[in-house]
Amino acid sequence: MADPDQTAPALKPSTVAVHAGRPPREVDQPFNEPVTFASTYVAGGDLEYGRYANPTWTAFETALGELEGGRCLAFASGLAAVSVLLDLVGHEALVVAPSTAYQGTLGQLADLEMRGRVRTKLVEMHDTEAAVAACDDAALVWIETPSNPNLDVADLDPIVEAAHEAGAYVVVDNTFATPLLQTPLAQGADVVLHSATKYLAGHSDVVMGALVTRDDELFTILKQRRDLLGAIPGPMETWLALRGLRTLHLRVERSQANAAELARRLEGHPAVSLVRYPGFGGMVSIELAAGALAADLLPRKTRLWVHATSLGGVESSMERRRRWKAESPTVDESLVRLSVGIEDVEDLWADVSSALDDLT
Ligand SMILES: *Cc1c(COP(=O)(O)O)cnc(C)c1O
Numbered sequence: 001m002a003d004p005d006q007t008a009p010a011l012k013p014s015t016v017a018v019h020a021g022r023p024p025r026e027v028d029q030p031f032n033e034p035v036t037f038a039s040t041y042v043a044g045g046d047l048e049y050g051r052y053a054n055p056t057w058t059a060f061e062t063a064l065g066e067l068e069g070g071r072c073l074a075f076a077s078g079l080a081a082v083s084v085l086l087d088l089v090g091h092e093a094l095v096v097a098p099s100t101a102y103q104g105t106l107g108q109l110a111d112l113e114m115r116g117r118v119r120t121k122l123v124e125m126h127d128t129e130a131a132v133a134a135c136d137d138a139a140l141v142w143i144e145t146p147s148n149p150n151l152d153v154a155d156l157d158p159i160v161e162a163a164h165e166a167g168a169y170v171v172v173d174n175t176f177a178t179p180l181l182q183t184p185l186a187q188g189a190d191v192v193l194h195s196a197t198k199y200l201a202g203h204s205d206v207v208m209g210a211l212v213t214r215d216d217e218l219f220t221i222l223k224q225r226r227d228l229l230g231a232i233p234g235p236m237e238t239w240l241a242l243r244g245l246r247t248l249h250l251r252v253e254r255s256q257a258n259a260a261e262l263a264r265r266l267e268g269h270p271a272v273s274l275v276r277y278p279g280f281g282g283m284v285s286i287e288l289a290a291g292a293l294a295a296d297l298l299p300r301k302t303r304l305w306v307h308a309t310s311l312g313g314v315e316s317s318m319e320r321r322r323r324w325k326a327e328s329p330t331v332d333e334s335l336v337r338l339s340v341g342i343e344d345v346e347d348l349w350a351d352v353s354s355a356l357d358d359l360t
Helices: 013-019 055-068 078-086 103-114 128-134 156-165 216-229 235-245 248-267 292-301 345-359
Strands: 071-075 094-098 119-123 140-144 169-173 191-195 209-213 272-276 283-288 317-320 335-339
Touching: 013 055, 013 248, 055 071, 055 209, 055 235, 071 078, 071 216, 078 103, 078 191, 078 209, 078 216, 094 103, 103 119, 103 140, 119 128, 128 156, 140 156, 156 169, 209 216, 248 272, 248 283, 248 345, 283 292, 292 317, 292 335, 292 345
Parallel strands: 094 119, 094 140, 140 169, 169 191
Antiparallel strands: 071 209, 191 209, 272 283, 283 335, 317 335
16 A cells, blocks of 8 residues: 555555555655556566566555455456466366356366376365265365355355365365455465456456465566466456446445345245345345246346356346356256346336236
8 A cells, every 4th residue: 555554553454455555655656556468578677578577566455465364466367366366286186166156267177187197076066075084185265155156155254264185286266255355365275266257346447356465485486477477457347347346345235235235125036946045144035936937037127137157247137147158067957046136126026026027
């Protein structure tokens, strides 16, 4: 942050989201770090080349690093960050991962396993006993909580403890919760992963990822992998993501309030057989009594809610997850994932409830 006062009490996350990663507060300095379009820098300094460093990345990384409580690296996408992490483990090492999680993460793991690069063990991470038992012999334990799209919540403390006893790294995909609702590094996780595409950027206009770690040695390894693989974001995308991050707390607060209210009302709708809502965050998944066909129809009947994949934008959107061939068979055929935005909750309810009425 600009001019940190070491004696001041720690700032609250919403203040950090607004202020962290600003240029120095000096006469004629801009409020915001500009977009630096540069492939190279005049020699003799630390930046050197555009694949190694960019001042716009640094501003974003400072802000997200402060929010998560570690050192951050920006990546080209969430999945670029996933691939750098999976690259950490040795040949044929054991990766323990959730049986239901973001399909791209599970897809990368399945691909690595098929090629003999790693071994994988899939468990239900919200089944703490099973998760803890699976950690034995692991090199990497992957947790996503709440999970995509079933919104199951893992109990981090005992799993982190068991993983560390086995000498494994613990990665937590914190995309759904955001650092405002959960800070896994403070609970002992080694790395936090974000698809910044979602809540952090928040306006459905950027694809970007990030990793955050407290461990300097791990940070150096991950930075080296990013340098070598070139999995870097564009400066414009990074600037947009930081612009989005400035209002993260307001967006999360509003979409969470909307989501909690909609989850409560959806419980009472006859077309809905199950509401999955972990009690926090802006994501709600529902399963429909009338099955897959009804779930395919629902997003086509809404006028306000957009039928689209992805999540975490200011606009509410929804989709039936199993319309994707790659989605895990552990996800119900009738599951519709709702990304609740920041609109007026009454407008959202009127739209989704009348679409649901049409299905009964
Ligand atoms: C979207 C998503 C990813 C992948 O991120 P991209 O930015 O799309 O590459 C990873 N994890 C979760 C939980 C996601 O929702």
